[in-house]
Amino acid sequence: MFAAVPLLALPVLIYNLICLTLSGAFKAVDANVRMTDKLFTIHMTSRAEWGVSLGDLLxxxxxxxxxVELLKSTTSRRIAIINHSLSMVLFIFCLVEFLLFPAFATSTFFLVTLMVLLDVLAGFIVTIVSARRDIEFGDH
Structure with missing residues (x-):
């Protein structure tokens, strides 16, 4: 049953936990600041400095x-349909958070939401294509 859970729920959960630790929780407008603050800097061989933020890591x-989710979507087992349905629920959840809560109105969360949408679309498209391939009509 664990295979039915969309793995993209983990980054969404991590983002939610980050927002809950802000002073205003989901209504905090400083979520973008926390996501874009530099955590560390990597010195490149070109002598440029690459600042890595929490949003970049997420x-x-x-x-x-x-x-990994795209690889999981290629299976045509019954559990894949449950996974696609739960991914759709996760996308709706992300969309509601993005539209209604200031802490989720960041580019980082928008891109995570876009990844969830791509997972939903890819899952349904791969399932439809593989189901169409499974149903073949022979020449009689």
């Missing part, structure tokens, strides 16, 4: 999770 982890 987006990088979300992209890895999206890749």
């Amino acid at each position: 987006l990088a982890a979300s992209l890895v999770v999206l890749f």
Whole structure:
């Protein structure tokens, strides 16, 4: 049953936990500041400095999770349909948070929401294509 849970719920949960630790919680307008503050700097061989923020780390982890979700969507088992449905619920949840709460009106959360949408679309498209391939009509 754990395979039915969309893995992109993890970055959404992490973002929610970050917002809950802000002073105004979901109504905090300083969520963008927390997401864009530099955590550390990497010195590149070109002598440039790459400042890495919490939002950057969350987006990088979300992209890895999206890749795993796309691999999961290629299975045509019954549990995949449940996963796609839960991904749709997660997308609606993310969209509501993005539209209604100031702490979620950031580019970081928008991109995580976009990844959830891509997971939903890819899941349904892959399932439809694989189902169409499974149903073949022979020449009689």
